[in-house]
Amino acid sequence: MYLLWFLQSIVLVGMGKSCSPKPSDVLNNTCIESREKIPLYIGGMMAVTVGWDGSGCLIAAELALEHINNRNDILPEYDLKMYWNDTQCLASKPLRALYDQVVVSDKQKIVLLGPACSGGAELVSETSQYWNLITVLYSALSPSLADRIKYPYVYRTVPIASNSFISPMLWLIKNYGWRRVGSISQSAPSFAAAQQNFVQRASKVNVSVVAEVITDEVKNQVENLKRLDMRIIHLTVRETNARKIFCEGNKIGLSGPDIVWFLPAWYSEKWWLVKDKTVDCSVEEMAEIVETSLILGVDVAVISRRNKTTVAGIVSINTVTYFQTPQEFLDEIKKRLLWPQYRNYTINNYISYSYDAVWTIALMLNRSSKLLKERRFGKRLEDFSYTDDDMRNLFFEEMATTDFFGTSGGGEGISLPNVY
Numbered sequence: 001m002y003l004l005w006f007l008q009s010i011v012l013v014g015m016g017k018s019c020s021p022k023p024s025d026v027l028n029n030t031c032i033e034s035r036e037k038i039p040l041y042i043g044g045m046m047a048v049t050v051g052w053d054g055s056g057c058l059i060a061a062e063l064a065l066e067h068i069n070n071r072n073d074i075l076p077e078y079d080l081k082m083y084w085n086d087t088q089c090l091a092s093k094p095l096r097a098l099y100d101q102v103v104v105s106d107k108q109k110i111v112l113l114g115p116a117c118s119g120g121a122e123l124v125s126e127t128s129q130y131w132n133l134i135t136v137l138y139s140a141l142s143p144s145l146a147d148r149i150k151y152p153y154v155y156r157t158v159p160i161a162s163n164s165f166i167s168p169m170l171w172l173i174k175n176y177g178w179r180r181v182g183s184i185s186q187s188a189p190s191f192a193a194a195q196q197n198f199v200q201r202a203s204k205v206n207v208s209v210v211a212e213v214i215t216d217e218v219k220n221q222v223e224n225l226k227r228l229d230m231r232i233i234h235l236t237v238r239e240t241n242a243r244k245i246f247c248e249g250n251k252i253g254l255s256g257p258d259i260v261w262f263l264p265a266w267y268s269e270k271w272w273l274v275k276d277k278t279v280d281c282s283v284e285e286m287a288e289i290v291e292t293s294l295i296l297g298v299d300v301a302v303i304s305r306r307n308k309t310t311v312a313g314i315v316s317i318n319t320v321t322y323f324q325t326p327q328e329f330l331d332e333i334k335k336r337l338l339w340p341q342y343r344n345y346t347i348n349n350y351i352s353y354s355y356d357a358v359w360t361i362a363l364m365l366n367r368s369s370k371l372l373k374e375r376r377f378g379k380r381l382e383d384f385s386y387t388d389d390d391m392r393n394l395f396f397e398e399m400a401t402t403d404f405f406g407t408s409g410g411g412e413g414i415s416l417p418n419v420y
C-alpha cells in the first residue's frame, strides 16, 4: 500500500485578472503595451530533466510572470522576464548556470529564482551573494539553507523540511506507540541536517532513533537496521538511493506487513519501478516490497486546501484582492500542461511555491521601485548592477518585510492521506 501523506501547508496562490488591451485602455494609458516597457530579468534555475522533475514549477513561474505583466498596478513601467536554465537536480549544474547567467550573458539579472534542489541551492546561494543577487528558493527544503551566515541572501517561499515534515511524522509515530525508529540519510549536508533535526525532535518525545548515513553502498546500513529489528524506517535520501535501500531490504527480509517506511513524496511517480542500473533487483522484487510494506510519502500539499486566499505571512499580498482560489490556480496549470511548449511537463507539489516566489519578487521590486524614487538619488531598478550593495540591501529589506522565512512557514497540520 502506498499512501501519500500531505501536510496542510499555508500556500498563497491566485490568478490576476488580465489587463486586456482594449482600445480604450490604451488610449487612457491604463494598459501599457509591453514593448514600451523596460525589461528586468530574473535568473531562473529550474529542474526539468535530471534528478527531479520540477517542470511544473516552470509553468507556474511563467504563469506568474504573465499575470504580473498583464497588470498595470505592479511594475507598470517594466516587463518582468525570466532567463532560465535547466539546472536539473544536481549540485554542480547550477554553478555553471550561474556563471553563464552572470558572466557570459549580457542581460543584467536582478534576482535569482532557484535552483530547485538543496545541494545546488547551497552552492549557488553561497556564491551569488558576491554578485549581490538575492536567491529566492521555491522547492529546496534543506534546513541547512537557514544558515544566515553562510547564505545571507536566501529567501524561501517553501517551508523548511525539518519544521513541517517532522511534526506529522512524530505525531503518527507517537499515536501508534512506536518507540524505536531507524533512519537512513545520505552524506550530503542537506540530507544529513534533515536527519539530525529528526533525531533531535524524536528524542524530545522519547522516540529513540538509530541513525545511519549511506554513501554509495547501502548494504551495511540496511543490514544493521534489520539486525536491530527496526520496524519503522525513516528515509531522507534521493530517489535512486531509496531504490537501492528497497532492493537491499527486500533481499534481506527488511520488508513485509510489519514494516513502515517514511520517505519524501517528491520522488517520481512509481519511482520504485524506474529503470536504474545501480539497482540490482527485478521489477517484481521492487514491486513486492512496495506491495507488502506500508509506505508513507511525506510532502507539502500541492495547493492550499483552503478555499480562499491565505496569508502565509506575505502581508502585502493579502491586501491585494484580485487573487482567486488555489483550486483555480491548479486548474489553470493543468490546462497549460496541454500547451505544446510544455509537452512532457508534469505537475509537482511545489508549483504554488514557484508561483508565489515570482510574485514575491515582483512585489518586492514594485516596493523598491517606489522607495528608489522617493529616497535615492535618481537610481531606478534598471540601474542595478552586480556591484550595487546599496540596492541589494534595499531589495533584501523589502523582501524581509514580506519574510516568512523565520516563521514556521507551512502549517504543521496533517490531513487525511490520499491513496497514491
Ligand SMILES: *[C@@H]1O[C@H](CO)[C@@H](O)[C@H](O)[C@H]1NC(C)=O
Binding pocket: 024, 025, 027, 028, 030
Ligand atoms: C480608461 O480605463 C478604464 C479602466 O480600464 C475604463 O473603464 C475607462 O472607460 C477608460 N476611459 C476612457 C476615456 O477610455
Ligand SMILES: *[C@@H]1O[C@H](CO)[C@@H](O)[C@H](O)[C@H]1NC(C)=O
Binding pocket: 073, 074, 075, 316, 320, 363, 366, 367, 370
Ligand atoms: C505597486 O506600487 C504602487 C506604488 O508604488 C502601489 O500603488 C501598488 O499598489 C503596488 N502594487 C501592488 C500589487 O502591491
Ligand SMILES: *[C@@H]1O[C@H](CO)[C@@H](O)[C@H](O)[C@H]1NC(C)=O
Binding pocket: 084, 085, 086, 093, 096, 097, 100
Ligand atoms: C543556460 O542557458 C543559456 C541560454 O539558453 C545557454 O547558453 C547556457 O549554455 C545554459 N547553461 C547551462 C549550464 O545549461
Ligand SMILES: *[C@@H]1O[C@H](CO)[C@@H](O)[C@H](O)[C@H]1NC(C)=O
Binding pocket: 204, 205, 206
Ligand atoms: C519521556 O520519558 C521520561 C522518563 O520516562 C518521562 O519523564 C517523560 O515525561 C517522557 N516524555 C514524553 C514527552 O513522553
Ligand SMILES: *[C@@H]1O[C@H](CO)[C@@H](O)[C@H](O)[C@H]1NC(C)=O
Binding pocket: 307, 325, 327
Ligand atoms: C469556494 O468558495 C466559493 C465562495 O465562497 C464557493 O462559491 C465555491 O463553491 C467554493 N469552492 C469549493 C471547491 O469549495
Ligand SMILES: *[C@@H]1O[C@H](CO)[C@@H](O)[C@H](O)[C@H]1NC(C)=O
Binding pocket: 343, 344
Ligand atoms: C517526451 O517524452 C517522450 C517519451 O519519453 C520522448 O520520446 C519525447 O522526445 C519527449 N518530447 C519532448 C518534446 O521532450
